[in-house]
Amino acid sequence: MSFNMVKTPVTAVFDIGKTNKKFFLFDEDLKEVYQSYTRFEPIPDEDGFPSIPIHSLREWMLETFREALTFPEFEIIKLNFSGHGATFVHTDEFGEPVTHTYDYLKPFPEPLLNQFYEKYGGREAFSKQTASPPLGMLNSGLQLYFLKYAKPEMFQKIKFSMHLPQYLSFLFTGQMVSDFTSIGCHTGLWDFEKRDYHDWVKKEGVDNLFPPIKPSNEVLSTKPELGSVSCGVGVHDSSGALLPYLNAEKDPFILLSTGTWAISINPFNQLPLTEKELKQDCLQFLSISGNPIKISRLFIGEEHKYQIDQMYIHWDLPLETYKKLKFDPVIFEKVAKQPTKRIRFKFLKPKEFGIEMATKTDWSSFSDFTEAYHTLIHEISDLQVASLSLVLADLKIDRIFVDGGFNANELFVEMLRIKIPGKEIITSDFPNGSAMGAAILVNMETNTYSLS
The missing domain is CATH 3.30.420.40 (ATPase, nucleotide binding domain)
Known part of the structure; x- marks a missing residue:
């Protein structure tokens, strides 16, 4: 006599922090039932500064998910991602990275930064409009200005720019989207008064690099070879950490x-x-x-x-x-x-x-x-x-x-x-x-x- 094991339906989440990369399974009551994690050593970018090893991260995530799909006790019915902010992945038309994934601690050339602020109203006015204290590469949107003027040959290769959580979602769904929680984390991209991308984004012609904005609770589907699982668009980690409290209080x-x-x-x-x-x-x-x-x-x-x-x-x-x-x-x-x-x-x-x-x-x-x-x-x-x-x-x-x-x-x-x-x-x-x-x-x- 044989018995079929009843599988527990679970939601899978990749939580990609700057140090630890974690994979979770949550049951229907949002209780953690499985966790694994790894770390990756940074790799030098073209200037010798440590950068995120995006290819190694991608391989680990896909391998981890494929393995989890075979777990006899769990059935993955949902998938989503949280990731640290101030990180862009710049890709070609097929979604392949064409630059290093820069660390937000990478120094921003001061003369270029001064040029940017002089061009767009001064530090104080710009910071107020975008709710972004002047933080160099931590203002991740300014990465594109840096690439356009400091590395024009690399900039010309970029067809799409996705924040890290949305790039992770793209790996599994093949669909490129943007998300408010990533756009709005001190990126220097968003004009909070106009409730739209800041004028500089359009004047510098980088707005066409951003995929369309989708609601944070938009549900896509993973590629058929990854199980056609309902899949989220990813969320900025600090915004994600707030949600359990909003949900409970x-x-x-x-x-x-x-x-x-x-x-x-x-x-x-x-x-x-x-x-x-x-x-x-x-x-x-x-x-x-x-x-x-x-x-x-x-x-x-x-x-x-x-x-x-x-x-x-x-x-x-x-x-x-x-x-x-x-x-x-x-x-x-x-x-x-x-x-x-x-x-x-x-x-x-x-x-x-x-x-x-x-x-x-x-x-x-x-x-x-x-x-x-x-x-x-x-x-x-x-x-x-x-x-x-x-x-x-x-x-x-x-x-x-x-x-x-x-x-x-x-x-x-x-x-x-x-x-x-x-x-x-x-x-x-x-x-x-x-x-x-x-x-x-x-x-x-x-x-x-x-x-x-």
């Missing part, structure tokens, strides 16, 4: 997503950016429906890592000592009353928020590691409150969700609670939130779900 909230960067996201704030906000690293994303979402950024993860290393050296302590510390209200009250700041930041810029910073750090002035660490988190949380206030505005929002690495830092969370009275600070985490967001999108009913 009915009342307005702010999401503070922490890690290397602390990203304060207010999906209910569509107020225009001011020049002052831009200077404080505040910008806007486009939501899945093309509406602006105000966010602010703070480089707290990298700052925290650097300062902790200095403390460990000074006190000769083992790694991760700070994780054993508990919030001490007596020590906090002591350090909060210090008349001057006593830690010199390496990455953070308190003056942008009107906060003075010490000229140097004297670790010997602290009684011990515990006092020094409380001081560090006190000063970082001051900046975090200032950054959060940029997106909070005067909107009536009572809850702030903290997810990512700092949601497990008791000192950070308790200090936020003290410094933002009247707001509920909730430590929360949707593991693999970007991937889950992509899964939510491809499972939306296009005809009945209202994209907000």
Whole structure:
């Protein structure tokens, strides 16, 4: 007697981060039932700068998916992608890459950048129009300007330019599309007031390189040889990470997503950016429906890592000592009353928020590691409150969700609670939130779900 195994219907998601490349299977309740991941070493581009090994990534994804189609216990019925922003894949008419896939940390030639801003209204005006602080290659749209004038022979080969999440979708469907969440992540491409591509895109003739914009919950189909599975168009990872909260919560909230960067996201704030906000690293994303979402950024993860290393050296302590510390209200009250700041930041810029910073750090002035660490988190949380206030505005929002690495830092969370009275600070985490967001999108009913 033989028995046919009942297969579990699942949604497959490729979550392509800058470091880790992950593959997930989610069941119908969006619970993770399978995960695999890999990493790829960068390869030098034509200038010797590290670039994304797009061919190796493509081979791994196709091989991984074909293998998953053969799993006896799962039936893949949906597929989608999340990917990091500020990354373009430039292709020929057949979708084959014709340039390296440039890393967004690649230096942008300063004379060419100055030429661009002089041509299109100056840095401040352009940044305000496009909700994109001047970030060089991180303004991914400007890659095309760079290629047009610095590498014209390569530019002439380009027939299509797709952001990374949409290129991943193209690999499986053969259909080229553009998506609001990728267009709107500090690319310098979108005029937020006109709600259209910025004038420079058309004047430089790059608008015809972009495939048509499709809704983020558009459902395509994979190629027949890949199972003819319902397939999404891909989503920018930060926008994807927001979706599980929007899906679960009915009342307005702010999401503070922490890690290397602390990203304060207010999906209910569509107020225009001011020049002052831009200077404080505040910008806007486009939501899945093309509406602006105000966010602010703070480089707290990298700052925290650097300062902790200095403390460990000074006190000769083992790694991760700070994780054993508990919030001490007596020590906090002591350090909060210090008349001057006593830690010199390496990455953070308190003056942008009107906060003075010490000229140097004297670790010997602290009684011990515990006092020094409380001081560090006190000063970082001051900046975090200032950054959060940029997106909070005067909107009536009572809850702030903290997810990512700092949601497990008791000192950070308790200090936020003290410094933002009247707001509920909730430590929360949707593991693999970007991937889950992509899964939510491809499972939306296009005809009945209202994209907000």
